[in-house]
Amino acid sequence: MSPDLNVVGNSVGRSDGIGHVTGRTRYTADRSFPGMLHLKMVRSPLHHARIRGIDLSAAERVPGFVRALTARDVPHNCYTILGLIGVEPEEEFVLAEDRVRFKGEAIVAIVAETEAAALEAVSKVQLDLEELPAVFDVEEALEPGAPIVTHWGNNTFMFEGHPCRRVRLGDVEQAFQQADYIVEGVYNTSPIEHAPLETTGCIAVPEANGRYTVYTNTQALYFSLDNTAIILQVPGSQLHFVGGTVGGGFGGKVDVIVEPIATLAAMKTNRPVRYTYSRAEEMQVSSTRSAWRIYVKDGVTRDGHIIARKVTSYADSGAYSRQTPYALTKHAANAAGPYAIPNVAIDAYCVYTNRQPTSAMRGFGVTMASFALEVQMDKIAEKVGADPWTIRFINAYHDGDMKPHRKLVEDATLIETMQAAATRVGHELPDVFRSMTSAPRDAGHDGGRS
Amino acid sequence: MASTIVAFELGGREVEVMVKPMTTLQSALRDQLGFTATKEGCRQGGCGSCTVLVNDEPMLSCLLPVEDVAGQRVTTLESLTPTQGLHPLQQAFLDANAFQCGYCTPGMTMLAQALLDHNPAPDRGDITQALTGNICRCTGYGPIVRAIEVAAQAMHAGEEGQPR
Amino acid sequence: MTVRSYFLPRSLPEAIGLLETHGPELLVMAGGTVAMPLINDGISLPGAVMGLRRAGLDTLEVAGGTLRIGAAATLTQLLAQPAVPMLREAARNTASWSIRNMGTVGGNLFTPPPGGDVAVALLALDAGVTLAGPRGERVLPLADFFTGFLSNQLAADELLVEIQVPIRSDPTLFIKFGRKHANTPAVVTVAMRLEWDGNVVADARIALGAVGPHPIRAREAERLVVGTSLSADTIAVAAAAAAQGCEPFTDAIATEWYRRRMTGLFVSRALEQLAQGAEGEGR
Numbered sequence: 001m002s003p004d005l006n007v008v009g010n011s012v013g014r015s016d017g018i019g020h021v022t023g024r025t026r027y028t029a030d031r032s033f034p035g036m037l038h039l040k041m042v043r044s045p046l047h048h049a050r051i052r053g054i055d056l057s058a059a060e061r062v063p064g065f066v067r068a069l070t071a072r073d074v075p076h077n078c079y080t081i082l083g084l085i086g087v088e089p090e091e092e093f094v095l096a097e098d099r100v101r102f103k104g105e106a107i108v109a110i111v112a113e114t115e116a117a118a119l120e121a122v123s124k125v126q127l128d129l130e131e132l133p134a135v136f137d138v139e140e141a142l143e144p145g146a147p148i149v150t151h152w153g154n155n156t157f158m159f160e161g162h163p164c165r166r167v168r169l170g171d172v173e174q175a176f177q178q179a180d181y182i183v184e185g186v187y188n189t190s191p192i193e194h195a196p197l198e199t200t201g202c203i204a205v206p207e208a209n210g211r212y213t214v215y216t217n218t219q220a221l222y223f224s225l226d227n228t229a230i231i232l233q234v235p236g237s238q239l240h241f242v243g244g245t246v247g248g249g250f251g252g253k254v255d256v257i258v259e260p261i262a263t264l265a266a267m268k269t270n271r272p273v274r275y276t277y278s279r280a281e282e283m284q285v286s287s288t289r290s291a292w293r294i295y296v297k298d299g300v301t302r303d304g305h306i307i308a309r310k311v312t313s314y315a316d317s318g319a320y321s322r323q324t325p326y327a328l329t330k331h332a333a334n335a336a337g338p339y340a341i342p343n344v345a346i347d348a349y350c351v352y353t354n355r356q357p358t359s360a361m362r363g364f365g366v367t368m369a370s371f372a373l374e375v376q377m378d379k380i381a382e383k384v385g386a387d388p389w390t391i392r393f394i395n396a397y398h399d400g401d402m403k404p405h406r407k408l409v410e411d412a413t414l415i416e417t418m419q420a421a422a423t424r425v426g427h428e429l430p431d432v433f434r435s436m437t438s439a440p441r442d443a444g445h446d447g448g449r450s
Numbered sequence: 451m452a453s454t455i456v457a458f459e460l461g462g463r464e465v466e467v468m469v470k471p472m473t474t475l476q477s478a479l480r481d482q483l484g485f486t487a488t489k490e491g492c493r494q495g496g497c498g499s500c501t502v503l504v505n506d507e508p509m510l511s512c513l514l515p516v517e518d519v520a521g522q523r524v525t526t527l528e529s530l531t532p533t534q535g536l537h538p539l540q541q542a543f544l545d546a547n548a549f550q551c552g553y554c555t556p557g558m559t560m561l562a563q564a565l566l567d568h569n570p571a572p573d574r575g576d577i578t579q580a581l582t583g584n585i586c587r588c589t590g591y592g593p594i595v596r597a598i599e600v601a602a603q604a605m606h607a608g609e610e611g612q613p614r
Numbered sequence: 615m616t617v618r619s620y621f622l623p624r625s626l627p628e629a630i631g632l633l634e635t636h637g638p639e640l641l642v643m644a645g646g647t648v649a650m651p652l653i654n655d656g657i658s659l660p661g662a663v664m665g666l667r668r669a670g671l672d673t674l675e676v677a678g679g680t681l682r683i684g685a686a687a688t689l690t691q692l693l694a695q696p697a698v699p700m701l702r703e704a705a706r707n708t709a710s711w712s713i714r715n716m717g718t719v720g721g722n723l724f725t726p727p728p729g730g731d732v733a734v735a736l737l738a739l740d741a742g743v744t745l746a747g748p749r750g751e752r753v754l755p756l757a758d759f760f761t762g763f764l765s766n767q768l769a770a771d772e773l774l775v776e777i778q779v780p781i782r783s784d785p786t787l788f789i790k791f792g793r794k795h796a797n798t799p800a801v802v803t804v805a806m807r808l809e810w811d812g813n814v815v816a817d818a819r820i821a822l823g824a825v826g827p828h829p830i831r832a833r834e835a836e837r838l839v840v841g842t843s844l845s846a847d848t849i850a851v852a853a854a855a856a857a858q859g860c861e862p863f864t865d866a867i868a869t870e871w872y873r874r875r876m877t878g879l880f881v882s883r884a885l886e887q888l889a890q891g892a893e894g895e896g897r
Binding site for chain 1: 470480481484486487488489490491492493494496497499526527528531536540541543544547549550551552553554555556559585586587588
């Protein structure tokens with residue numbers, strides 16, 4: 001190790017450590033401003049409904065009520081989470097217009113002098129809703145006659161005109177004919193809420209110079225700023241976002257949901273406005289990791305080589321897609337696993353249902369594929385009567401192999417990772433696996449990696 | 451809905467707050483007194499991030515009307531911090547990296563202080579049992595438990611006048 | 615949370631007076647561990663609330679072979695009392711330290727399932743409850759107190775003021791089965807007390823929590839074990855009767871099906887343990 005390294009190999013104290021252990025770190029909700037108002041949201045009590053009317057009169061009479069915001073007040077009433085990276089179409093409203101598509105969808109924002117008054121006013125808003133049939137299962141949502149969640153007529157996100165993300169390599173159907181065994185599995189995962197200890201929130205403060213300072217615990221500060229500027233139709237220079245201190249995120253605070261409406265409320269009232277999720281909102285309204293259903297069909301030779309893999313995946317996006325199409329693309333690229341398989345067919349669907357919207361969470365798209373595929377690998381091992389290590393070593397990909405989505409494998413480490421894992425758990429590997437490397441297959445035994 | 455004045459002892463000094471009926475101790479501390487070390491994670495009694503000591507016993511300030519602590523002794527993380535340096539628990543949390551986002555740290559520290567008041571030499575089981583109501587979403591708890599063990603030893607050694 | 619009045623009475627008569635004055639509009643709160651979360655989130659919007667923390671209802675004393683528990687005694691106080699071991703076990707298995715410092719024994723009787731674990735133990739112990747109102751006090755068995763989900767015998771102008779627990783030496787067992795080892799809602803809670811006459815069960819109390827609208831007695835299972843020596847067959851039949859007779863529900867913790875299965879399993883385990891204990895003690 002080079003003697004001039006100051007950090008590598010040393011334990012470096014955290015710059016925010018003293019703040020954390022003394023409680024002096026200032027999180028978003030630790031700030032307070034004179035005259036600060038509180039925003040609370042009227043949310044849909046139904047999974048799917050047409051909005052026939054909203055009666056604010058009783059709410060307006062609650063002492064401390066300041067004003068209500070509805071869809072009409074929002075200059076560009078669409079979230080632009082994906083639009084910012086060029087993914088269309090826009091489909092999620094800041095405040096619901098004629099329809100609500102999940103239980104908990106925001107309909108009316110209430111701004112009041114105190115949080116208590118805001119909550120009381122929220123309870124007094126009368127919604128006239130016509131309940132519509134709802135769908136909660138990804139495959140039911142794709143059946144003819146299913147309730148349609150989106151505004152474009154079917155329940156899938158469209159990838160370049162296709163209802164699913166497709167990856168093809170070789171010919172799986174022909175390879176299934178040649179296989180000694182067909183091994184099939186269906187794998188389901190549940191939605192998972194990030195549950196950060198600090199709930200999502202922000203405070204928008206009007207400044208004397210006409211700008212708005214927004215203190216936020218977003219994980220994506222400039223994403224949040226751009227999204228707010230577009231929704232409010234103001235130049236980005238009118239917004240000053242202050243963030244960086246986040247009480248737990250794990251991907252859950254890239255939704256950029258709270259800042260636009262809080263800033264709009266600050267504009268309409270010319271006062272600081274705080275909008276922080278309750279724990280129930282964090283659990284029931286903020287995005288979760290998607291639930292997935294993954295079908296895997298493998299063609300396997302008698303000696304355990306996988307010669308064909310067909311994967312059909314359904315991500316339950318919930319009522320709006322947020323970052324799930326992006327997760328799905330990552331999923332499709334990885335749905336064959338870290339294995340060299342000559343024939344692959346992947347169809348991955350991002351499906352809309354009347355559930356809570358879903359979005360980013362650590363390793364999104366890939367984690368669920370790994371779960372499905374690694375259970376599947378064990379099933380293959382059982383079927384061919386080999387041990388699970390062997391099945392993985394003989395199918396592991398090497399540098400230079402072609403992945404199904406036409407990328408050459410680089411920096412493969414599956415073999416070395418398994419070797420290290422075997423050592424750690426005290427599992428004795430046969431020599432043939434102990435001496436294996438991820439080096440390109442045509443580069444000789446040790447591949448020049450040494 | 452008249453406000454009332456509630457007086458209590460906070461970190462060794464007398465404080466008074468003027469509150470609407472049933473304002474929580476959490477809100478009085480954070481919103482009125484500016485003592486924001488006490489956190490707000492759920493306001494449901496489910497996360498422990500608002501743990502404070504009332505007469506040296508751990509309680510959840512989100513579930514406690516401030517009227518209920520009139521005349522009582524309340525201790526928060528602010529008053530645990532010495533004038534110079536750090537309390538042994540704070541030092542141990544810092545050294546062990548017993549936090550990532552830091553949001554659970556004040557509640558964890560107050561709970562740990564209460565534990566060491568009751569039991570100066572807790573074993574690992576005592577510590578994990580005591581911490582069951584305080585959620586940390588980042589660390590997996592290991593470094594927190596270790597920090598409390600280290601702090602217990604340091605405080606024990608300190609009391610016996612041994613070199614630290 | 616726009617509470618317009620909060621009262622902290624300093625005595626029982628003052629509390630009853632407030633209840634009489636304000637009627638059913640007055641929300642009575644002891645430890646606040648159930649009511650405050652609802653108020654904080656605006657789910658419950660009471661106009662007036664009465665807190666019992668200063669009303670002098672927090673004493674625990676043993677008198678004449680009975681443990682008398684003030685309704686506002688905390689679960690931490692219950693954990694510290696030496697007289698009734700099963701109540702310590704129930705308190706230990708309820709919530710977390712901070713919550714036990716706030717939550718009360720009386721409040722536990724008003725905690726909707728799957729909460730209310732202490733009440734399950736109290737039911738197995740033949741506890742009685744004292745209700746006080748403007749017309750005086752009345753005492754009834756806890757078994758008669760519950761009438762449905764969140765409903766009970768308490769009149770609108772009455773307060774639960776005390777719980778009485780007969781102190782006995784019968785073998786008891788408390789099992790709370792949850793998704794985690796601690797601080798967790800129950801899948802099912804089983805509290806059991808058997809009176810032995812030699813090697814025959816003379817009387818039995820099998821109380822169940824989280825598998826009904828309130829803590830319930832598995833009366834058919836009780837009937838099946840009385841007069842027996844708890845053979846494996848008896849245990850199997852009684853456990854099946856307990857599973858059959860309970861009224862489980864589905865929530866985020868467990869399904870109705872799973873709760874019923876676990877009810878049978880844990881009633882069976884509890885009976886086995888008590889049967890072995892009986893053998894071990896030479897009965």
